[in-house]
Amino acid sequence: MKKLLMLVTAASLLCNSVFAAERSVEYSEINKILDLIANKAQSQYILSKFTVEVKQPELKLEEVKLWLEHDGKVIANGTIDKDGNIDLPILPQPRADEVNLVINQEKDAVAIMVNxxxxxxxxxxxxxxxxxxxLEDMDAFVELMAGSLSWLAPNFDELEFTFSEPASIQFVDAKGKTQQFMTDDEFKIQIPNKKKWMQQNPSLQFSVLPKQFAPID
Structure with a gap:
């Protein structure tokens, strides 16, 4: 599980396996993910959303409905936009532990994924x-998604930046020394996560903007 893309795939498969088995699932873990991304994540760069994927050609997205249920009573409705993105409420965790997310389709008709x-x-x-x-946010996300298998999950300790041309990233550390990183043959730069640099918090100067960046282990 080297790159973020692989993490996304693993997370999606986890949610798929839950919803492929039954029409109703405990809301507890979903609520934890929503709360982590919306309220506990520290980074402005992490993006996450739940989506619906229709698995049967004859089924239309607008036919898919989902809601939160407690003791057989609907307590809230989820909304699905035209792109399949789901809007679900964040509940106090003790309340979420008592609630189920219910979908109105038979098993294997749709999949719910976190991207x-x-x-x-x-x-x-x-x-x-x-x-x-x-990196701290992604470690927390992986640990939550992996559950009891979190000890097998990677710990991210670098950021990898991908460019479309030769580029550099540099900064001046607390000792006045310029730290410079240059792209490799694939136009990539990897920068490690170091406690001393987190404390110093220098400004990183990019010669050009990267196409993308992602945590790696």
Whole structure:
């Protein structure tokens, strides 16, 4: 599980396996993911959403409905937009532990997936901590998704930046030394997560904006 794309796939498969088995699932874990992304994530670059994927050609997305249920009573409705993105409420966790998410389709008709991505950089000068705090959020996300198997999950300790041309990233550390990183043959740069740099929090200067960046282990 080297790259974020592989993490996204693993997370999607986990949710698929749950919803392929039955029309109703405990809301507890879903609520934890929603709360983590919306309220506990520190990075401005982590993006996550739940989506519906229709598995049967004859089924239309607008026919899919889902809601939260407690003791047989509907307590809230989820909404699905035209792209299949789901809007679900975040509940106090003790309440979420008592609630089920119910979908109105038979098993194997639809899949519910959580998709996680990284927002692109829009500025050529960014604080080190603003970027690398993402690693803590991704570690927390992986641990939550992996559950009891979290000890098998990777710990992210670097950020990899991918460019469309030769590029450099540099910053001046607390000792006044310039740290410079250059693209390799694949136009990639890897920068490690270091405690001293997190504390110093220098400004990273990009010669050009990367196409994308992602945590790696």
């Amino acid at each position: 996680t991505d990284i927002a692109p950089l829009t500025r050529q000068q960014v604080k080190y901590r603003d970027l690398f705090i993402l």
